[in-house]
Amino acid sequence: MLLISCPYCQETRPEIEFRNSGEAWLVRPRDPSTLNDEQWGDFLYGRSNTKGWLGERWRHVHGCGRFFNAIRHTVTDQIIMVSPSGTPRPSDSELQKLIAARESEMQAWHSGEIGFGGSAPGHDSKPSSAKTTK
Amino acid sequence: MYKLLPALPDGFDLNDTLAVSAAIHDGAKSIGIVVSAVAPSARMVLRGGRGEPMAVFKKVTAELGLEVPPKMLRQTVKGGEHVSWLGPDELYITSDNEATAAKMVAICAAGVVTGGAAVDVSHRFCGLEITGKRAVEIIMAQAPLDLTEEAFPVGKVTRTLFSKVEIILSRPSANLYRMEFGRSFLNYVTELCGAIERDIVAIDKAG
Numbered sequence: 001m002l003l004i005s006c007p008y009c010q011e012t013r014p015e016i017e018f019r020n021s022g023e024a025w026l027v028r029p030r031d032p033s034t035l036n037d038e039q040w041g042d043f044l045y046g047r048s049n050t051k052g053w054l055g056e057r058w059r060h061v062h063g064c065g066r067f068f069n070a071i072r073h074t075v076t077d078q079i080i081m082v083s084p085s086g087t088p089r090p091s092d093s094e095l096q097k098l099i100a101a102r103e104s105e106m107q108a109w110h111s112g113e114i115g116f117g118g119s120a121p122g123h124d125s126k127p128s129s130a131k132t133t134k
Numbered sequence: 135m136y137k138l139l140p141a142l143p144d145g146f147d148l149n150d151t152l153a154v155s156a157a158i159h160d161g162a163k164s165i166g167i168v169v170s171a172v173a174p175s176a177r178m179v180l181r182g183g184r185g186e187p188m189a190v191f192k193k194v195t196a197e198l199g200l201e202v203p204p205k206m207l208r209q210t211v212k213g214g215e216h217v218s219w220l221g222p223d224e225l226y227i228t229s230d231n232e233a234t235a236a237k238m239v240a241i242c243a244a245g246v247v248t249g250g251a252a253v254d255v256s257h258r259f260c261g262l263e264i265t266g267k268r269a270v271e272i273i274m275a276q277a278p279l280d281l282t283e284e285a286f287p288v289g290k291v292t293r294t295l296f297s298k299v300e301i302i303l304s305r306p307s308a309n310l311y312r313m314e315f316g317r318s319f320l321n322y323v324t325e326l327c328g329a330i331e332r333d334i335v336a337i338d339k340a341g
């Protein structure tokens with residue numbers, strides 16, 4: 001089971017309270033009637049089907065009820081960022097920073113620098129408080 | 135005078151549905167778990183809209199003589215009246231006071247709350263109270279939440295799940311949990327509570 005942070009509740013909650021709502025940051029064409037069938041079909045059904053970090057919409061359906069954005073790794077299921085609905089997609093460099101930060105956190109966790117006293121990386125709003133030395 | 139709906143449907147015997155046997159029910163009571171129906175109440179959902187939800191919250195709660203909780207996922211309690219802040223623009227208000235209930239219904243019936251929306255849901259929700267020093271064990275058995283003192287202190291409220299039922303869970307006082315859920319789930323939730331009581335009593339006996 002995943003633990004997912006809701007940017008509205010500001011709490012980490014079990015996956016069962018949430019619902020995945022597909023890819024995030026899809027731009028609805030401003031004037032659909034000017035599109036040909038292929039372009040409209042692409043907007044409706046064309047998805048990136050990413051293996052790796054993917055921007056997704058999630059809904060805290062059995063909680064505050066809100067939709068929000070999350071960036072999840074489609075293989076490892078790690079979520080490195082959540083943001084309220086309407087927040088723009090982070091830039092590539094921001095994304096790289098988030099990934100690097102998570103990777104070093106994971107390394108510290110695997111090597112035992114961060115203990116089990118707190119939560120696993122990404123599930124603690126203040127991970128430094130959970131740090132213990134071996 | 136406004137007449138509150140009965141807390142439970144006609145002919146619904148809570149103890150009958152709850153208790154696997156009278157002995158188990160008494161056993162649960164003796165270890166500090168009592169499941170009971172909440173007082174007959176009126177209930178409404180207030181949405182604050184996209185503009186200034188706080189202004190809408192304040193205006194409506196003031197009309198009802200109630201107070202907006204200090205922050206989201208907190209509840210204010212005044213006797214048998216509860217204001218629960220469930221989402222950025224969502225309040226859930228219950229009242230067992232007939233005068234307040236009449237005002238609530240009037241606000242909802244008027245149809246328009248400037249900047250927001252108010253809907254009377256009295257007819258479709260009901261509530262159970264779990265009291266006693268081990269009340270939390272009933273909730274723990276089926277809710278996926280962290281119910282430790284830090285994560286779920288007195289005054290907290292949230293929508294969550296109890297088994298497969300969506301509930302509004304609150305903790306008005308240290309040994310009192312309150313669940314509100316759709317009326318059609320009443321039998322299911324009550325029988326489930328009975329089954330949990332049975333398990334807790336059995337596990338206790340087995341040591």
Ligand SMILES: [Zn+2]
Pocket residue numbers: 006007008009010060063064065066
């Ligand atoms: Zn939420």
